[in-house]
Amino acid sequence: MKHIVGSEYNIHINNWSALKDTISAIQPSQVFVLVDENTEKYCLHQLFEHIELQVRIIRIPSGERNKTIETCQHVWSDLLRKGADRHALMLNLGGGVIGDLGGFCAATFMRGIPYIQIPTTLLAQVDASLGGKTGVDFGGFKNMIGLIQQPLAVFVYTDYLETLPDEHMKSGFAELLKHGLIADKNEWQTLSKSNLDSLEFENIVYQSLLIKKAVTDQDPGEKGVRKILNFGHTIGHAVESYWMDSRTPLLHGEAVAIGMVSEAFLSYRVGNISETDLFDIRNSIIKLYGHHPKYVKPAEQLLDLMKSDKKNYKGEYRFSLLQSIGRAEYDVAVASEFVEESLLFYKERIG
Numbered sequence: 432m433k434h435i436v437g438s439e440y441n442i443h444i445n446n447w448s449a450l451k452d453t454i455s456a457i458q459p460s461q462v463f464v465l466v467d468e469n470t471e472k473y474c475l476h477q478l479f480e481h482i483e484l485q486v487r488i489i490r491i492p493s494g495e496r497n498k499t500i501e502t503c504q505h506v507w508s509d510l511l512r513k514g515a516d517r518h519a520l521m522l523n524l525g526g527g528v529i530g531d532l533g534g535f536c537a538a539t540f541m542r543g544i545p546y547i548q549i550p551t552t553l554l555a556q557v558d559a560s561l562g563g564k565t566g567v568d569f570g571g572f573k574n575m576i577g578l579i580q581q582p583l584a585v586f587v588y589t590d591y592l593e594t595l596p597d598e599h600m601k602s603g604f605a606e607l608l609k610h611g612l613i614a615d616k617n618e619w620q621t622l623s624k625s626n627l628d629s630l631e632f633e634n635i636v637y638q639s640l641l642i643k644k645a646v647t648d649q650d651p652g653e654k655g656v657r658k659i660l661n662f663g664h665t666i667g668h669a670v671e672s673y674w675m676d677s678r679t680p681l682l683h684g685e686a687v688a689i690g691m692v693s694e695a696f697l698s699y700r701v702g703n704i705s706e707t708d709l710f711d712i713r714n715s716i717i718k719l720y721g722h723h724p725k726y727v728k729p730a731e732q733l734l735d736l737m738k739s740d741k742k743n744y745k746g747e748y749r750f751s752l753l754q755s756i757g758r759a760e761y762d763v764a765v766a767s768e769f770v771e772e773s774l775l776f777y778k779e780r781i782g
């Protein structure tokens with residue numbers, strides 16, 4: 432059992448009684464639990480075993496393709512139908528899709544009801560559940576509609592990872608690696624050489640949350656330092672978006688793994704990191720995720736997608752880059768030739 436106290440909300444790890452106490456403390460008129468078919472099957476019973484409260488279930492279908500405004504309409508309608516008022520509480524039990532969409536529905540229903548995040552994927556436990564970013568995809572763009580609204584609290588239960596499919600474990604692991612690269616060299620060194628099956632997650636998730644929490648607390652509105660969390664994500668998001676509707680889409684973390692290799696190259700190309708560090712990053716990530724050159728094509732379209740990235744300014748390419756392993760900087764303007772070179776760097780088979 433561990434916890435992290437924050438200025439706006441607390442994060443509890445593997446503590447069921449804290450969840451019970453948090454719910455009782457606000458005396459909600461009703462408690463709603465948002466699930467998808469997988470979290471209903473694998474995660475809901477543990478919640479019932481530990482909190483003896485009457486709850487109403489709201490179900491949505493799983494998957495990124497359902498992270499839409501239509502699904503929100505279903506959630507809002509269900510809340511209304513089940514008599515939710517402004518004192519209702521939402522528990523979002525699921526991965527990043529449930530957390531982002533459920534948080535958005537709660538933040539907008541009757542101008543906002545409180546919500547609690549109970550992330551059940553590794554990605555959501557170390558990343559998506561923290562920082563209050565909520566929203567849905569729209570018009571072919573990820574997370575285009577949304578707002579920043581902090582949860583009442585976050586409850587992480589690492590036992591939930593036991594039923595998570597391997598590819599989703601690996602996808603979430605990319606965010607752990609990223610936290611090491613941008614803020615904790617030791618964490619990078621340990622995790623990048625480890626075997627996912629033998630890790631003890633309570634401690635690892637805790638360390639990673641400390642990093643994300645420290646960064647988001649300093650800059651909740653993403654005006655400055657919070658942008659370092661986007662390392663690997665400018666190229667990663669372009670690759671993820673381009674292949675999203677193909678027959679071989681990538682999971683978020685798989686795309687971010689490619690993005691981190693390419694953006695490590697940019698960090699090297701602007702004179703920040705050494706060639707040794709660059710190859711340490713490249714080889715470690717490719718060992719864990721494999722080498723998939725087809726995804727960094729076609730460069731022209733990927734560059735176009737990067738131009739429309741929310742983080743860019745006046746059509747310039749701006750990146751969050753490593754200053755060294757364990758330190759990062761943000762808003763670094765990078766020439767388009769370098770970006771193209773970074774895709775080529777990923778593509779080459781070396782060693």
Ligand SMILES: NC(=O)c1ccc[n+]([C@@H]2O[C@H](COP(=O)([O-])OP(=O)(O)OC[C@H]3O[C@@H](n4cnc5c(N)ncnc54)[C@H](O)[C@@H]3O)[C@@H](O)[C@H]2O)c1
Pocket residue numbers: 467468469470473474493494495498525526527528529531551552553554555558559560561562563564565573574591592593594595596599602683
């Ligand atoms: N808000 C943020 O700051 C933030 C940060 C990163 C990512 N995200 C968002 O998170 C989303 C991706 O999250 P994700 O990877 O968790 O995807 P997801 O929510 O789609 O979950 C992945 C799959 O695992 C299933 N699942 C969840 N928990 C399970 C469990 N314990 N056992 C078995 N199956 C389980 C789900 O039903 C789903 O099929 C994206 O939409 C992304 O934009 C948000």
Ligand SMILES: [Zn+2]
Pocket residue numbers: 558606664683687
């Ligand atoms: Zn991410």
